[in-house]
Amino acid sequence: MEDVSKSLQDLMNQRNLTKNYQQLMAKVAKDPEVTAFIQTHQADLAPDVLTRSAAKIYEFVTERDKVKAGKDIFATGYEPRLIVADHLLDVAYVPTQGTQEKQAAQQLRQRVRSIAMPKSIRAARLDNFDNDGPRMEAFLGAMDFIESYEDHPHQRHQALYLTGNFGVGKTYLLAAVAHQLATDGYSTTLVHFPSFAVEMKNAIGKDGVGDKLDAIKKAPVLMIDDIGADAMSAWIRDDVLGVILEYRMQEELPTFFSSNFSMAQLEKDHLRISTRGDDEPLKAQRLMQRIRFLAREVTMLGTNRRPQ
Structure with missing residues (x-):
């Protein structure tokens, strides 16, 4: 399994993205919840999952942090969860605790x-x-x-x-x-x-x-x-x-x-x-x-x- 930070950094460089966006992605790559999920499901994921799932990883972390901060996301009353789909990472939205109640x-x-x-x-x-x-x-x-x-x-x-x-x-x-x-x-x-x-x-x-x-x-x-x-x-x-x-x-x-x-x-x-x-x-x-x-x-x- 390739290193999260290195793979995303390579991707940023290849696409010549802005410095601010690169910084955001570097932060996302080090997210403990992301790395823990990948380690847990490593056997089910493709070897190049980090490169191919960069957008989903970014979506998950940014939307999750909005929920934690009490901000609205596009799916009000729901929060993001990482899932495995076709050997790649994807994001599913599930009801928050308040919504469930x-x-x-x-x-x-x-x-x-x-x-x-x-x-x-x-x-x-x-x-x-x-x-x-x-x-x-x-x-x-x-x-x-x-x-x-x-x-x-x-x-x-x-x-x-x-x-x-x-x-x-x-x-x-x-x-x-x-x-x-x-x-x-x-x-x-x-x-x-x-x-x-x-x-x-x-x-x-x-x-x-x-x-x-x-x-x-x-x-x-x-x-x-x-x-x-x-x-x-x-x-x-x-x-x-x-x-x-x-x-x-x-x-x-x-x-x-x-x-x-x-x-x-x-x-x-x-x-x-x-x-x-x-x-x-x-x-x-x-x-x-x-x-x-x-x-x-x-x-x-x-x-x-x-x-x-």
């Missing part, structure tokens, strides 16, 4: 799809969940689900139906589970069901009703928040919620719920009576069979933790 954060956000959920849930973390006595069962149930789901994501896993008074942390726990799953590479969808029901009703007669429904019912992990908070029309109950639950039961897809109602109350006081006042116990029972198949009921107790 931004990309990772973006990918994480993309794995948690939220529909009509408050922005505050984005900060929900299991580490910050106060798993005191009244909420310990729900916390342990969430942890058990995460472990079993991640061990066997294609098997059936019964999720949680979180019930309890307003403000005890049901939505927060769902969002924290979603974040943990996203961190571990799994996608979730959180939907505030009363708001979603309004969105579906407003979409009647327009394109997209079927697409909206498909996106919810086919989510790998679905979290239906605040079910029972508002009165349900027969259409929302049967043709929206019923379709979602039927599909997810048949496909054995994990489905969480949160509600101020217990399962018994949801059936008797909410699903059974339509907005028109019709009493339809069989339809309510049918829906509850699917909910009980998909999730087990866990009661969360405690005081209202939301700001007053």
